[in-house]
Amino acid sequence: xxxxxxxxxxxxxxxxxxAYGLLILMALIFLIPxxxxxVTSLKEAAEAGREATAWDLPSKLNFESFETVWxxxxxxxxxxxxxxxxxxxxxxxxxSMNGYVLAKWRVPGASIFFPLMLFGMFIPYQAILIxxxxxxxxxxxxxxxxxxxxxHVVYGIPITTLIFRNFYVDIPNELLEAGAIDGxxxxxxxxxxxxxxxxxxxxxxxxxxxxxxxxxFLFAVTLVKDRWQPITVPLAETAGGISVxxxxxxxxxxLAALPTLLxxxxxxxxxxxxxxxxxxxx
Amino acid sequence: MYNRKDKAIAFLxxxxxxxLLAIFVYFFIGQTAxxxxxxxxxxxxxxxxxGVEKNYVGLDNYHTLISSASDYEFRLAFIxxxxxxxxxxxxxxxxxxxxxxxxxxxxxxxxxxxxxxxFPMSLSFVVTGTIWNWLLKPKGGLNILPNKLFGTDxxxxxxxxxDTTLFKFEWLKGGTLFYLGIALxxxxxxxxxxxxxNLSGFWVVIAGLVLWLISAAGFWDKIWVPxxxxxxxxxxxxxxxxxxxxxxxxxxxxxxxxxxxMALFLAGIRGISEELREAARVDGCAEWQVYTRIILPQLRPxxxxxxxxxxxxxxxxxxxxxxMTGIDNKYVKVPGILxxxxxxxxxxxxxxxxxxxxxxxxxxxxxxxxxxNLRTEKQS
Numbered sequence: 001x002x003x004x005x006x007x008x009x010x011x012x013x014x015x016x017x018x019a020y021g022l023l024i025l026m027a028l029i030f031l032i033p034x035x036x037x038x039v040t041s042l043k044e045a046a047e048a049g050r051e052a053t054a055w056d057l058p059s060k061l062n063f064e065s066f067e068t069v070w071x072x073x074x075x076x077x078x079x080x081x082x083x084x085x086x087x088x089x090x091x092x093x094x095x096s097m098n099g100y101v102l103a104k105w106r107v108p109g110a111s112i113f114f115p116l117m118l119f120g121m122f123i124p125y126q127a128i129l130i131x132x133x134x135x136x137x138x139x140x141x142x143x144x145x146x147x148x149x150x151x152h153v154v155y156g157i158p159i160t161t162l163i164f165r166n167f168y169v170d171i172p173n174e175l176l177e178a179g180a181i182d183g184x185x186x187x188x189x190x191x192x193x194x195x196x197x198x199x200x201x202x203x204x205x206x207x208x209x210x211x212x213x214x215x216x217f218l219f220a221v222t223l224v225k226d227r228w229q230p231i232t233v234p235l236a237e238t239a240g241g242i243s244v245x246x247x248x249x250x251x252x253x254x255l256a257a258l259p260t261l262l263x264x265x266x267x268x269x270x271x272x273x274x275x276x277x278x279x280x281x282x
Numbered sequence: 283m284y285n286r287k288d289k290a291i292a293f294l295x296x297x298x299x300x301x302l303l304a305i306f307v308y309f310f311i312g313q314t315a316x317x318x319x320x321x322x323x324x325x326x327x328x329x330x331x332x333g334v335e336k337n338y339v340g341l342d343n344y345h346t347l348i349s350s351a352s353d354y355e356f357r358l359a360f361i362x363x364x365x366x367x368x369x370x371x372x373x374x375x376x377x378x379x380x381x382x383x384x385x386x387x388x389x390x391x392x393x394x395x396x397x398x399x400x401f402p403m404s405l406s407f408v409v410t411g412t413i414w415n416w417l418l419k420p421k422g423g424l425n426i427l428p429n430k431l432f433g434t435d436x437x438x439x440x441x442x443x444x445d446t447t448l449f450k451f452e453w454l455k456g457g458t459l460f461y462l463g464i465a466l467x468x469x470x471x472x473x474x475x476x477x478x479x480n481l482s483g484f485w486v487v488i489a490g491l492v493l494w495l496i497s498a499a500g501f502w503d504k505i506w507v508p509x510x511x512x513x514x515x516x517x518x519x520x521x522x523x524x525x526x527x528x529x530x531x532x533x534x535x536x537x538x539x540x541x542x543x544m545a546l547f548l549a550g551i552r553g554i555s556e557e558l559r560e561a562a563r564v565d566g567c568a569e570w571q572v573y574t575r576i577i578l579p580q581l582r583p584x585x586x587x588x589x590x591x592x593x594x595x596x597x598x599x600x601x602x603x604x605x606m607t608g609i610d611n612k613y614v615k616v617p618g619i620l621x622x623x624x625x626x627x628x629x630x631x632x633x634x635x636x637x638x639x640x641x642x643x644x645x646x647x648x649x650x651x652x653x654x655n656l657r658t659e660k661q662s
Contacts, residue, residue: 015569019387026381027398033413033537036423040416051422055430098296105292113300115652120307122648124598126621127641128310130317130630135310154306157299186288186295215406217601218618222625232408236605246416253412257405264404268397271404272545 041065041250048247065247066255073234073252080214080230081259083145087152088209094153095160095205100194102161103168104176105186121158125218136223143225151223152213159212160205163274167201168194200270207267208274211260231256311641318343318638323630343635356636357522359615363643365449365524366532366616367596373536374592375585378543383573385544386551396548400541407538411605414534418442418606441530442607442614450523527613531606535599543588550584551577590651597644 036055040048043058048065102110132151133142141147171194179193220230235256238249264271320336347356381399385392402410417423418441425437554577562576563569600618607614609623617640624633 016387019384019389023384023389023395026384027395030398030402030537030541032427033402033410033417036417037413051419052426054416054419054422055427094299098299101292101296105289107289107293107296111656115656116308117300117303118652119648120303122594122644122652123307123311124618124637124640124644126598126600126618126633126637127314128306129314129621129625129637130634131310131313132306133625151306154302157303161299186291211404215408217406217408217604218622221604222622232406232601235412236408236601238412249412250416253409257409260404260406261401264401265397268400272400275403275542275545276549 037250037253040246041254043247045245045247048250049245062247065245065251069248069251069255073231073255075227076229076231076234077255079145079228080232083148083152083230084210084213086145087149087156087213088206090149091153091156091160091209092202092205094157095164096195096198096201097190098157098161099164099166099168099201100190102165104171104173104189104194117158118162119158120155121162125155129218129222133222142223143228145224145228148219148224148228148230151219152209152216156209156212160209163205163208164198164201167198167204171197203267203270204274207263207270210263211271214260314634314637314641317630317634320631323628323632339631343631344639346632347635347639355615356617356620358525359617359620360639361522362525362528362614363597363599363616366528366599367593369524369528369532370535370539370596371589371592373532374540374543375588377536377540378588379547379581381540381544382547382551385548396541396545399544402538403542405538407601408605410534410538411602414530414537415442415606418530418533439529440527442527442611444526444529445613446526447521447523448526450521525613525615527607527611531599531603531614534606535596535602538602539592539595543592546584546588547581550581554580587651590647593647594644597647598640 039057040054042061042063042065044062044064047053047059101107102114136142136147136151141150176189176193179189184192214230215232216230217232217236220233221236224230231252235249235252238252317336319338319340319342321339321342322334322336324339347353385395389395419425420438420440420443421436425439425441428434429436559572559576562572567575598618599616600622603614603616603619604622609619617636621633621636621640624630624636
């Protein structure tokens with residue numbers, strides 16, 4: 001009996017060693033691109049372009065790529081920050097209000113328009129691109145950031161509404177009814193009772209929208225003129241070129257990735273919550 | 283609380299969003315649908331004129347896409363997306379489950395590992411594409427990694443410029459089984475979603491996949507008369523099938539999204555009570571049987587969610603391809619890119635038709651999902 005148990009503990013600990021080994025191996029594989037992007041961005045142009053030595057460490061540290069890229073792309077970074085700040089703030093507020101209405105007020109027709117709303121977040125945006133482009137042109141919103149903000153707010157309505165709705169559903173109705181007895185109306189209940197409880201919902205939605213809008217490409221490449229382009233557009237163009245010094249696209253990739261990456265590393269838990277909210281209980 | 287005035291205010295507060303979505307989603311889709319059956323931009327000279335008259339041409343544009351020699355690209359793109367979806371989904375699901383399984387072994391430092399596997403999710407597809415573009419250079423990157431690590435000969439894949447086509451089949455003629463496979467697959471998806479936990483749906487999927495593999499691997503041509511393709515004379519013709527150049531994009535996309543599947547599965551595994559697993563062990567289940575008998579079956583709804591979410595991402599894949607291959611790669615075609623190309627060259631009607639096909643494919647996946655999700659929610 002004891003021998004059997006020993007055997008079992010032994011296999012179990014062997015298995016745990018194997019599991020750690022596999023995990024570390026997988027982690028290393030996942031980090032390969034990180035190694036590559038950092039190493040290449042720190043090389044000089046000529047050295048960075050040499051494919052045969054791609055894996056070698058830079059022969060001497062060189063930050064010129066970051067300098068160049070910063071000079072070239074800082075207007076685009078600024079565009080991205082402006083776009084993301086405005087669009088995220090507006091769509092979080094809109095989503096919060098919609099979520100409150102859908103979770104706590106029995107609005108007629110909600111069972112029909114809610115799914116219709118949600119469908120909007122799955123459509124391929126190519127399917128609305130041409131009319132959208134014409135529309136933006138007609139109302140003089142084509143070319144600049146305000147138009148892009150509007151587009152991101154509108155197409156962000158489904159997901160922000162969904163996240164807030166699922167969040168508010170968990171607030172007990174009794175609490176709100178108590179507020180109503182005290183004489184609070186629609187707005188009173190929202191500002192005094194619901195909004196103060198909303199911080200976690202706002203964190204999830206803000207992180208989600210921030211990441212989505214920062215990373216977005218299709219609208220960015222079709223709806224604005226050159227000088228207002230967000231960072232993803234020039235980045236995609238440099239890498240698409242045939243002969244490039246690869247230290248620059250790599251440095252650009254780091255610059256473009258840092259904001260969302262930082263958010264993810266600092267607030268990972270909330271980031272994951274947004275991810276799961278987008279899929280389960282659609 | 284629910285007095286009439288407040289209810290009216292509630293409706294008033296949500297109506298701007300509803301109106302905006304009605305216009306920006308449904309009205310615009312309607313317009314695209316109308317453009318796709320019009321002749322707008324077929325004659326490039328009139329494409330940019332304001333107020334140009336658009337004539338109804340029926341399904342002509344779609345017909346051209348399916349059958350004309352010059353729209354060979356579109357068919358290739360459509361098929362590429364299909365293959366891409368299959369490979370991307372399976373690699374994400376397998377890798378994601380494997381990682382979740384490893385992390386479930388009461389690992390110290392689980393948080394660190396999770397962070398590493400999931401961080402690519404926070405990046406833009408454009409960033410991912412840029413990095414992998416460099417990693418897939420024929421004379422560098424992944425090809426010479428084994429050489430650097432173990433001193434073996436460098437690999438010689440051409441990755442994004444690979445001109446090989448695998449799993450070939452003939453369009454519209456020899457490919458009957460291919461379409462049968464797709465039809466069965468779609469049908470199965472519907473029935474499965476409609477009556478959750480219906481096992482027969484699963485077998486139909488398997489049957490569909492087997493049929494599809496038979497036809498895709500080219501066996502069909504061996505047991506039936508091979509038929510000449512109408513566009514074989516075109517210079518760029520390489521046959522319809524899986525363009526090997528897509529493999530690099532599958533790898534990059536998997537790198538980015540596998541962590542997401544891991545997170546979904548891990549959340550699901552953690553939701554299964556430890557008592558249930560312990561009970562299975564007491565009943566004599568080996569550790570691996572706990573996974574095959576207890577955990578995997580319980581994860582099916584989550585797997586389905588993952589398939590739908592990843593599936594719809596993959597059916598509209600665009601940014602990643604753009605960043606990796608640019609807009610004119612000879613061997614990598616996806617509908618999203620073709621649509622943008624058409625958009626830029628003012629071929630409004632044609633690119634609308636491409637977009638409508640994309641929308642249709644995605645609706646096939648999304649509508650049943652939304653429907654069943656909301657139905658179960660109502661029941662609970």
